[in-house]
Amino acid sequence: MSDLILLRHRQIPDLNQLDVYRQHGGFEAFQKAVTTMNPYAVTDEVKDSGLRGRGGAGFPTGLKWTFIDTENWPHYVVANADESEPGTFKDREIMEGNPFQFLEGVALAAYAIEAAEAYVYLRGEFWQIADQLDRQISELEAAGLLGDKLFDTDYSLRIYTHLGAGAYICGEETALLESMEGKLGQPRLRPPFPPSYGLYGKPTVVNNVETLTNVPLIITRGADWYNSIGTEKSTGPKIFSLSGRVNKPGNYELPLGTTFRELIFEHGGGIPDGRQVKAIMAAGASSSLIIANDEALDTPMDYESVPNVGAQLGSASIIVIDDSVSIDWVLRKTLHFFSHESCGKCTPCREGTFWMKHIIDRVHQGEAAWSDVELLNEVALQIKGKCLCALGEFAIEAVTSGIQRFEPDFRAKVSESSDEDELLVESEKA
Ligand SMILES: Cc1cc2nc3c(=O)[nH]c(=O)nc-3n(C[C@H](O)[C@H](O)[C@H](O)COP(=O)(O)O)c2cc1C
Numbered sequence: 483m484s485d486l487i488l489l490r491h492r493q494i495p496d497l498n499q500l501d502v503y504r505q506h507g508g509f510e511a512f513q514k515a516v517t518t519m520n521p522y523a524v525t526d527e528v529k530d531s532g533l534r535g536r537g538g539a540g541f542p543t544g545l546k547w548t549f550i551d552t553e554n555w556p557h558y559v560v561a562n563a564d565e566s567e568p569g570t571f572k573d574r575e576i577m578e579g580n581p582f583q584f585l586e587g588v589a590l591a592a593y594a595i596e597a598a599e600a601y602v603y604l605r606g607e608f609w610q611i612a613d614q615l616d617r618q619i620s621e622l623e624a625a626g627l628l629g630d631k632l633f634d635t636d637y638s639l640r641i642y643t644h645l646g647a648g649a650y651i652c653g654e655e656t657a658l659l660e661s662m663e664g665k666l667g668q669p670r671l672r673p674p675f676p677p678s679y680g681l682y683g684k685p686t687v688v689n690n691v692e693t694l695t696n697v698p699l700i701i702t703r704g705a706d707w708y709n710s711i712g713t714e715k716s717t718g719p720k721i722f723s724l725s726g727r728v729n730k731p732g733n734y735e736l737p738l739g740t741t742f743r744e745l746i747f748e749h750g751g752g753i754p755d756g757r758q759v760k761a762i763m764a765a766g767a768s769s770s771l772i773i774a775n776d777e778a779l780d781t782p783m784d785y786e787s788v789p790n791v792g793a794q795l796g797s798a799s800i801i802v803i804d805d806s807v808s809i810d811w812v813l814r815k816t817l818h819f820f821s822h823e824s825c826g827k828c829t830p831c832r833e834g835t836f837w838m839k840h841i842i843d844r845v846h847q848g849e850a851a852w853s854d855v856e857l858l859n860e861v862a863l864q865i866k867g868k869c870l871c872a873l874g875e876f877a878i879e880a881v882t883s884g885i886q887r888f889e890p891d892f893r894a895k896v897s898e899s900s901d902e903d904e905l906l907v908e909s910e911k912a
């Protein structure tokens with residue numbers, strides 16, 4: 483097995499102990515940055531590496547850091563450890579197994595944007611990880627790796643954890659910031675974006691846990707080393723969270739550009755019970771349903787290629803659906819989730835997710851007519867492009883792609899009798 487970069491704890495026992503982490507070069511990147519590099523040089527190295535945000539959108543990380551408003555102070559870094567997307571469980575493994583590399587990444591981001599305070603925002607269910615990080619942050623302070631006047635320079639940094647209350651929407655960066663400020667976790671109207679108006683109205687960089695965990699090795703080994711991994715535009719390693727109908731679900735760290743086929747069949751051990759793979763969701767519940775034909779299976783999992791099969795890579799939470807599953811069941815699962823998690827701030831998402839849930843329940847129970855399936859699709863299309871944040875868009879991905887690409891599953895659910903009943907009602911009205 484080649485050397486892992488993010489899940490190094492699988493190859494180095496006890497890497498979550500500070501002394502072991504330091505024996506393996508831990509905090510050398512941070513010390514090198516603070517003592518020998520100016521903050522812009524750190525940002526430039528990350529820019530040159532091609533690192534793109536692993537929270538879902540794939541936005542270039544170094545470029546985001548350059549957007550920070552240098553006319554307005556103080557600056558903050560917030561690590562997004564909300565990890566609420568169904569099917570995503572990579573940040574948790576990083577924070578439990580390789581926490582110091584993550585914290586060093588937070589420290590490097592803070593130095594790059596000249597922030598003296600950084601926060602880790604964790605979903606409420608991660609309270610044990612928050613306790614563990616608090617202890618590890620204290621160890622770093624005791625070792626002189628966090629605190630005042632670091633390495634005898636004028637640079638000081640403190641890191642704090644902050645627990646949410648387990649709402650999916652608080653993973654959206656502006657809802658997260660509202661939640662940190664003690665307000666209701668609902669997205670802000672954007673622009674302004676966090677690099678100009680973030681935490682407490684101050685310039686803030688929000689990055690995902692996995693994104694930040696890449697940074698220490700980019701600084702020690704260099705941008706050229708990093709961008710030799712992956713594809714030209716999607717550089718570096720990625721943790722693919724594999725779940726659903728596979729023999730060996732779990733996190734797999736592989737270069738961006740690895741095919742779905744390699745992940746599912748070589749690493750994931752294929753489909754149980756000799757079944758066929760029918761559909762793939764690449765971005766957790768927020769994903770379009772990809773028809774799992776040869777073209778899709780041979781598609782590289784990177785930010786440019788996945789759209790060719792009608793989906794997005796997102797957080798790379800690969801959910802495998804086999805031919806024992808009817809797609810209306812999948813839609814029912816996703817719509818119950820999104821209806822529950824809609825924050826209610828804007829009408830198309832709040833009402834739309836509620837009504838889509840009710841329609842899919844009827845379809846799933848075999849109590850719907852084909853016109854109900856059409857209505858479901860129509861409601862989804864009415865939501866499209868009309869919401870304040872991306873949750874509304876996420877909620878319709880599986881609906882529109884599922885109905886369009888797996889129509890026979892819905893036809894099979896629609897009872898002929900209900901179509902006839904409906905026609906009868908229409909003719910009675912006439
Ligand atoms: C509804 C919703 C939920 C989100 N949940 C998460 C999350 O749990 N973790 C995360 O890192 N990003 C999440 N994001 C993306 C963040 O808004 C933001 O883009 C990301 O944290 C930026 O980090 P990156 O540039 O390192 O990817 C979510 C976005 C939306 C719209």
Ligand code: SF4
Binds near residue numbers: 829871875
């Ligand atoms: S799209 Fe949904 S989750 Fe986002 S602000 Fe509107 S109601 Fe809230």
